[in-house]
Amino acid sequence: MTDQLSRTLAAIDAANAADPRMDDGQPEALLYGQRMSEQCERLFPEAQDVLQIAARGQHIERWILKRADYPEGRAGYLKWRRDLADHHANRIGEIMAENGYDTETIDQMGRMVRKQGIKRDPLVQALEDVICFTFITWYFAPFAAKHTPEKVQDIVEKTARKMSDAARAKVLVEFDLPENLAAAFS
Structure with a gap:
């Protein structure tokens, strides 16, 4: 693992360590990110940085946008999910930029986290x-x-x-x- 990737994953973990929700004695988003990385490594041992980063940060700061703040029903749920995906992509993108990743790689991560191109990309x-x-x-x-x-x-x-x-x-x-x-x- 490169220093660049290591710093990026550590920054994602630091953000997720602030999750007030707990799961198995750990901040929920932090544990989820670690579980995602474990599965990514298992399924794709030669994964590019962008996949490893997207996996680790897929739920970064998920607690910030609360479902209860959106209207009930399917339309409210879908709006919440879109806003979450945008928040996740933007936060991960900020962290990636701070750690020297180029715009093309950051844009690719954004498409991944927003699930743009599923079944095609x-x-x-x-x-x-x-x-x-x-x-x-x-x-x-x-x-x-x-x-x-x-x-x-x-x-x-x-x-x-x-x-x-x-x-x-x-x-x-x-x-x-x-x-x-x-x-x-x-």
Whole structure:
């Protein structure tokens, strides 16, 4: 890992360490970023800096824009998600610029975090695969415990649709899913 990448990831971690929400005894955004980096390294051991940075910072300062500050319903939810993606891309971009990354690389990270080009841009798709594996590995079981089987099935199907063919095949090998859920990844 280069010093430039190391400094950038450390700055993202420093920002996320301020998260007042806790998960497993750590600031939630900090833990999420570390889990994303773990999955990125596992799935893409030769990942370019831009993928490693986007993975680590994908939820940078997520607590700043609260869902409760947006209108109820789907339109409010989608506006919140767009605003979050813009905030994440802008904050990561600031950190990258401070650490000497060029405009082209910063713009690529922004497209990745905003999911612009999913299914078309290999780096955007790689980040989405990392996101999905992070969800399945650490967040799916708690989610499933709180929702109806129908809602769980719906989320699994939506998750599978976002993933690349290779990532869906890897899910079937790595996770022991019930038949109805596994079918979404086939």
